[in-house]
Amino acid sequence: MDTDRKDQGATAKGVTSPLDAEITRTECKECGAAVFGLNGRFACTLCGWCNHWSQGLSELPTAEDDPDYPGA
Secondary structure, three states, X not given: OOOOOOOOOOOOOOEOOHHHOOEEEEEOOOXXXXXXXXXXXXXXXXXXXXXOHHHOOOEOOOHHHOOXXXXX
16 A cells, blocks of 8 residues: 555545546547546547536545535
């Protein structure tokens, strides 16, 4: 286990740690190109297509989870 990482275990509840992120692949729904993304969220650099954020494999953090959130 790498103990030198400052951000280890510093993710919000229910949010995938960067160390646990999964690289996923799909076919672009517009132009058919191979598209790679993180945790099921994709954006095609050839035509600009992207899937909706809710189609990902994990929950996204809320604004309150951001350490720079002005209300914190």
